[in-house]
Each structure stands twice: as structure tokens, then as C-alpha cells.
Amino acid sequence: MNIKVFNIRLDKDNCDNDQNLMNAFLDSVEVKLTSTNFVTTGTVDFWSAVVFYDLKKSDSKPTEVIELNEKENAIFTALKLWRNDLAQKKGWSSFRICHNSHLISIAKENPQSIEELRKVKSFGESRTINYGEDIIAVLNSF
Known part of the structure; x- marks a missing residue:
């Protein structure tokens, strides 16, 4: 099992990009467990997310070749x-x-x-x- 930490900053300049990076990662792995915490530092507030994951297993089925005209x-x-x-x-x-x-x-x-x-x-x-x-x-x- 692997682990990755994401910080989702809440300011308008970073929030969407941080979420998109996390979503792209989540689409590429098999998530086993997550944990989130809201963090306040006095200057920046953000969500910290820990993702425990495995790499997606490749589909072992033979690929069907489909003919297209x-x-x-x-x-x-x-x-x-x-x-x-x-x-x-x-x-x-x-x-x-x-x-x-x-x-x-x-x-x-x-x-x-x-x-x-x-x-x-x-x-x-x-x-x-x-x-x-x-x-x-x-x-x-x-």
C-alpha cells in the first residue's frame, strides 16, 4: 500500500487547481482509505487529505480488436x-x-x-x- 498527502488550499487562486490535481490522481489509482483534516495556520487555511492507495491493476483480459471502416x-x-x-x-x-x-x-x-x-x-x-x-x-x- 502507498500513501500520498494532498493540501487543498481554499483561496480562489489555488483551490480548483489543487482539487483537479487530487482528482486526476484519484482517477489513476485504487483508493483503499482516506483521512482528512482541516488545518489553520494563521495565514493559510487548507484541507489536508491523506490517501492510502494501490496502483491500479492492469486488466488481464486480452484486448479485443475492433475493426472500424x-x-x-x-x-x-x-x-x-x-x-x-x-x-x-x-x-x-x-x-x-x-x-x-x-x-x-x-x-x-x-x-x-x-x-x-x-x-x-x-x-x-x-x-x-x-x-x-x-x-x-x-x-x-x-
């Missing part, structure tokens, strides 16, 4: 660019928005409406609500 590959590439841009703006890992498997399914099925997007296997209602309009806009550009 030329159009599907172009759509998949455009969706990845959209996802990466959005993730960068939010300070998130791109896979926090959706996984490559979701984008491949969308590229293959090529839904043309929110209702059709809802039918894409494992994409989910929450992702459809949050990102559906953007995804349909990307798809409609083809």
Missing part, C-alpha cells in the same frame, strides 16, 4: 479530439468523460439523435444528458 475511424478520431478538449478544459482525465469503448460504439452505431444515443450499449443516461448534444453535433459534421 474509414468513416467510423474518422468519427472515432473526431470524438476523441472532442473528449480530449473537454477533459483539458475541465482539468480531468479524458477517460473520466467516457472510455474509448464508448466512442467506438458511438462511431459504429452513428446515432443521429439523443434518443438513438440513449440506445448505445453501456453509454448511460448520465453521459447522454451531460455530453449528448456535443456528441450529436460531432456526428452531424460527417
Whole structure:
């Protein structure tokens, strides 16, 4: 088990960045235990968070190769660019928005409406609500 300490400063210049750094880290590991404390030093107030974690185990399942035709590959590439841009703006890992498997399914099925997007296997209602309009806009550009 490993340990990492984060300090989340509360001032407007640092709070979002500190949280984004911690969130990115949490997305990349398997959290076992956390402990938080509010710290007041007289000049700076912050949350101190201790994270006990293990490295994520790689999936030992063999990777399935999915064939995409030329159009599907172009759509998949455009969706990845959209996802990466959005993730960068939010300070998130791109896979926090959706996984490559979701984008491949969308590229293959090529839904043309929110209702059709809802039918894409494992994409989910929450992702459809949050990102559906953007995804349909990307798809409609083809």
C-alpha cells in the first residue's frame, strides 16, 4: 500500500487547481482509505487529505480488436479530439468523460439523435444528458 498527502488550499487562486490535481490522481489509482483534516495556520487555511492507495491493476483480459471502416475511424478520431478538449478544459482525465469503448460504439452505431444515443450499449443516461448534444453535433459534421 502507498500513501500520498494532498493540501487543498481554499483561496480562489489555488483551490480548483489543487482539487483537479487530487482528482486526476484519484482517477489513476485504487483508493483503499482516506483521512482528512482541516488545518489553520494563521495565514493559510487548507484541507489536508491523506490517501492510502494501490496502483491500479492492469486488466488481464486480452484486448479485443475492433475493426472500424474509414468513416467510423474518422468519427472515432473526431470524438476523441472532442473528449480530449473537454477533459483539458475541465482539468480531468479524458477517460473520466467516457472510455474509448464508448466512442467506438458511438462511431459504429452513428446515432443521429439523443434518443438513438440513449440506445448505445453501456453509454448511460448520465453521459447522454451531460455530453449528448456535443456528441450529436460531432456526428452531424460527417
